[in-house]
Amino acid sequence: MVVEARRLDLTFQTADGPVQALSDVSLDIRAGDFVSFIGPSGCGKTTFLRVIAGLEEATGGSVSVNGMTPDEARRARAYGYVFQAAGLYPWRTIGRNVKLPLEIMGFDRAEQDRRMRDVLRLVELEGFERKYPWQLSGGMQQRASIARALAFDAALLLMDEPFGALDEIVRDRLNEQLLDLWARTGKTICFVTHSIPEAVYLSTRIVVMSPRPGRIADVIDSPLPRERPLDIRDSAAFIEVAHRVREGLRAGMGDDV
């Protein structure tokens, strides 16, 4: 197991009193899985990702990443994290942005160069290493931020709505590329999204979450094959999974909407 969460609770203390962001969340993520977390805002999907990353600490239950605590796993550089905004440093070229984690982790210069070139090829940004972030489109910036997360070759990739700010056409293209990248690298991917088609298209497992308190409403193992052309989205199997996700979301919302 890459991630094992058992009866996880997380309560934030806010000015308006305690807010239960996660309640009784148990989940196993196997190596090589592509797991999507979907649900309305406030369902705790991003919080859960941050708990796995060791950026937030659970207030109850247990979670392990590669058999370690999230904090240990973070120190062992077990995962790469892709944020909603590309968050490239504007004073660094694309190449040097990708090298940022490598510099911090103490890779030697030759190795930094080699890895930077490798991951930029992986996200199809060869030849852009000397450009500054503002010279690239939003989609390209997000690809560069994915390259940055891949650079130190962690087996686990945590992605927090990475394509949320992009338009539909760019998003489709990046979804295709991400599946391709996943197939070639064999990484385990945890992917937070708002979009039902995106979740169904990408995932081997879909975790449907519901808010107040944040909890898991349904876990769906996708019957779709790993090889997925874009037009699989018109197949009966795809539509059926999407329907189940939608049902899960509706049940979880209760009378809130």
Next chain:
Amino acid sequence: MSDPPLAAPGAGTGRSGRVGLLVWRISGAAGPVLAVILALLAIWYAATVWLNAQWVLDQAARADRMAGFGDILRGTLNQERPVLPAPHQVAAELWNTVALQPVTSRRSLVWHAWVTLSATLTGFGIGTVLGIALAIGIVHNRAMDMSVMPWAIASQTIPILAIAPMIIVVLNSVGVQGLLPKAIISAYLSFFPVVVGMVTGLRSPDAAQLDLMRTYSASRAQTLWKLRFPASLPYLFASLKVGVAASLVGAIVGELPTGAVRGLGARLLSGSYYGQTVQIWAALLMAAFCAALLVGLIGLIQRLTLGRMGLAR
């Protein structure tokens, strides 16, 4: 500046395009700039006539005759100790003390300006290093954040004219004289804007940028050096421009209480002792020129640095 600057206007154009833009800007600005200068000169001349007229009228009254407008005009623009010297008198004084004296001479205003500038630059250097060090401490240490900032603010509420003589006297009693006391007063004024600017700058990275460093398990030093410091540079340069001008004021004020014989402050002091208003105004203009030079120099370094970092606007 929470948002990093995106594409600068004209940033995509080549070097020649940029130069062309600069020339266009300068020639476009020349008209208004010239008009302002002419307007200032006109006001200055008018004020000269008005302020110095009393002396001419008194002279005329003593000689028991009426002074016409022509007499007033002639009498006010070339007085030896005018209330307000005319621009051409100041220009002549500048010409005599800048161009006609060897720069090593004590009569040379350039020499006096250099004395003041060296104290300014030393003080500015001390103030900048101190300001950056304090800002780093404030950002990283809660106790420093709570304790240092109030003192820094309090230090700036004390009139520099009050504290400058104290600093000179105290340092003199332990045998420190010459450039260093002036530099310390200069640093006293310039560290503050640097602290304020750098604290803001070092805190400018947003939560996601800091989280990114955490996912790499970056040390505080690495986060400082690779994220906080580069992000703070635009703020630092803005502070340095304020700081360098304050440094010059500090150095000049530091020259006053000692009855110094060297430096622009000394020129101001001896000018006021002997009623040499022309000399005072020449020293003032020289000080203004030095300030413009220093601020311009920092602006140039700013453009080059931020340009190299891809942050230029």
